[in-house]
Amino acid sequence: MNDERKEWLSRSPDEALSKKLGIIAWVLTAVVLVLVGLMRRPELRIALPNGWSFAFLPPVHAVLNSLVAIALVVAVVAVKQGKIALHQKAIFAAMGLSVAFLLCYVAYHFTTEETRYAGTGAMRSVYFFLLITHVVLAGVSLPAILFTFIAGWTNRFAAHRRLSKWVFPMWLYVAVTGPICYLMLRPYYA
Secondary structure, X not given: OOHHHHHHHOXXXXXXXXXXXXXXXXXXXXXXXXXHHHOOOXXXXXXXXXXXXXXXXHHHHHHHHHHHHHHHHHHHHHXXXXXXXXXXXXXXXXXXXXHHHHHHHHHXXXXXXXXXXXXXXXXXXXXXXXXHHHHHHHHHHHHHXXXXXXXXXXXXXXXXXXXXXXXXXXXXXXXXXXXXXXXXXXXXXX
């Protein structure tokens, strides 16, 4: 085991902080899920000032998700090589990019009419399969990502490893299918 990993694993777990952060994670999850549920309601749409538009945001969403996917792959490669500091930086990047995505996504959907997929045939089925699995896994992965992060942050490494084995592929799937769904929907944006 390399020195960086050994030093990191020697740290004592902070169970009290983990419990406090766990409460915050559940509150954040609830707030995000409520916001995502509310943003689809046309009567809650926020009118932007004349000349303003968030129509530029969908490709930004795709870029942010793509960058999250890259950061996640870097994080996994780094931890497998025992480069814990790089792993941490990559996870912080993935978390920050995900927060930026979420803020942009909510801003867009609270202010802009939803674009509907108009494709037909097999591609329609592919699009809706990807979209539905993307949305469901995004909702499920949010608290899982937060609790995996908290486990690592509070030195609960066994829990971090156990959670990350199933959270990583789920988060990566969400990060990759987001841009794919955008590219499939792109011809139908106004």
